Amino acid sequence: MLINQKFLLTPGPTPVPERVIQAMNQPMIAHRGKQFPKLLEETATRLAPIFGSPNPVILISGSGTGALETAASNIVEANDDIVVVVTGAFGDRFASICETFGANVHRLEVEWGKACQPDQLEEYVKTIGKNVKAVFATYCETSTGVLNPIQQLGETVNRISDALFVVDGVSCIGAVPVDMERWHIDMLVSGSQKALMLPPGLAFVALSNRAKEAVKNCRTKRFYLDLNKYVTSYEKEYSTPFTPSVSLIYGAREVCSMIEEEGFENVISRHMLLKKMLREGLKALDLPLLASDEDASPTVTAVITNTSESKQIKSALENNYGIILAGGQKKLKGEIFRIGHMGYCTPFDMLRVLNALEMTLSETAGKGILGRGISKAQEVWLEYV
Numbered sequence: 001m002l003i004n005q006k007f008l009l010t011p012g013p014t015p016v017p018e019r020v021i022q023a024m025n026q027p028m029i030a031h032r033g034k035q036f037p038k039l040l041e042e043t044a045t046r047l048a049p050i051f052g053s054p055n056p057v058i059l060i061s062g063s064g065t066g067a068l069e070t071a072a073s074n075i076v077e078a079n080d081d082i083v084v085v086v087t088g089a090f091g092d093r094f095a096s097i098c099e100t101f102g103a104n105v106h107r108l109e110v111e112w113g114k115a116c117q118p119d120q121l122e123e124y125v126k127t128i129g130k131n132v133k134a135v136f137a138t139y140c141e142t143s144t145g146v147l148n149p150i151q152q153l154g155e156t157v158n159r160i161s162d163a164l165f166v167v168d169g170v171s172c173i174g175a176v177p178v179d180m181e182r183w184h185i186d187m188l189v190s191g192s193q194k195a196l197m198l199p200p201g202l203a204f205v206a207l208s209n210r211a212k213e214a215v216k217n218c219r220t221k222r223f224y225l226d227l228n229k230y231v232t233s234y235e236k237e238y239s240t241p242f243t244p245s246v247s248l249i250y251g252a253r254e255v256c257s258m259i260e261e262e263g264f265e266n267v268i269s270r271h272m273l274l275k276k277m278l279r280e281g282l283k284a285l286d287l288p289l290l291a292s293d294e295d296a297s298p299t300v301t302a303v304i305t306n307t308s309e310s311k312q313i314k315s316a317l318e319n320n321y322g323i324i325l326a327g328g329q330k331k332l333k334g335e336i337f338r339i340g341h342m343g344y345c346t347p348f349d350m351l352r353v354l355n356a357l358e359m360t361l362s363e364t365a366g367k368g369i370l371g372r373g374i375s376k377a378q379e380v381w382l383e384y385v
């Protein structure tokens with residue numbers, strides 16, 4: 001059978017649209033020449049509404065973890081009291097990075113598969129006391145498919161403390177609403193290969209005005225990731241302190257055009273639709289979901305299985321249908337598989353993965369299962385059109 005197309009339904013990397021590939025495929029320009037400042041300014045300012053940022057977005061060469069380290073190294077000093085909300089593997093990584101810079105890290109451990117509730121955070125921060133310098137949280141916890149209520153968490157932090165609020169938005173920015181000023185977010189970071197439909201390699205950092213001051217005053221040693229250098233270089237000459245990833249920035253500008261053309265509100269509701277179609281379809285197939293409807297992310301869905309079933313489903317989907325899914329990470333290794341549905345992803349992709357799951361499961365569950373998930377997903381889609 002002809003299956004030479006691969007469908008990446010991993011929660012990063014994600015498919016890159018043809019027009020973004022074309023936009024990146026250009027002759028190199030000198031970043032100290034005339035063209036680059038215009039490219040950078042345009043991209044940084046057009047990304048700002050996607051990040052809900054009051055300032056142009058800072059672009060750094062590196063993966064998402066580079067963005068997390070940038071956040072920590074520009075805010076955290078040795079012996080600072082830092083609260084990190086840990087709802088999964090990426091919250092855990094944020095905490096480890098803060099520890100690397102010598103902080104006194106207080107981990108608010110939330111059961112994996114659940115979102116952090118604002119009152120949980122309030123109680124926890126209050127027990128630590130007044131000295132908390134910053135609260136770090138993950139918007140979409142990719143390892144569990146949970147979307148934390150970042151708006152409410154930000155409002156809570158702001159109401160009960162002077163702490164800075166730092167958010168990892170790697171696996172959802174570009175697909176979800178966010179408003180840094182109204183939600184009291186001081187630093188919001190992301191990466192290129194998730195909802196922003198780009199290849200890996202570009203890290204994004206958005207700063208509030210208060211965070212800009214905090215970054216200026218932070219004495220932690222850093223060189224390449226020193227945000228002051230990036231802010232100065234941008235404000236002086238729309239440039240970057242070091243050689244930028246020019247091709248990826250061409251791509252990022254094209255992504256801005258795509259999001260503007262579709263309308264950011266429509267992009268957000270498309271992701272809500274993808275989530276609902278997939279979840280209702282999976283439920284109709286009796287596949288148990290890790291996150292509740294309230295906590296579930298619009299960009300990634302985790303299905304509970306066991307190790308052998310997860311392996312079998314993943315390899316059947318890849319070998320027979322060209323669909324690539326992801327497994328579980330850390331604590332959840334072997335216990336779940338994950339379907340990414342962010343960025344360049346359509347309702348048809350949800351029907352495609354449900355189709356492949358139904359055909360795979362029919363080997364054991366019988367033909368009665370065929371069409372069950374798909375028709376449920378179609379009903380959900382019909383309500384939207």
Ligand SMILES: *Cc1c(COP(=O)(O)O)cnc(C)c1O
Pocket residue numbers: 012063064065066068090138140141142168169170171191194200
């Ligand atoms: C993917 C991801 C990261 C890490 O990104 P890398 O590009 O793999 O370094 C960090 N946080 C979250 C929430 C992610 O989904």
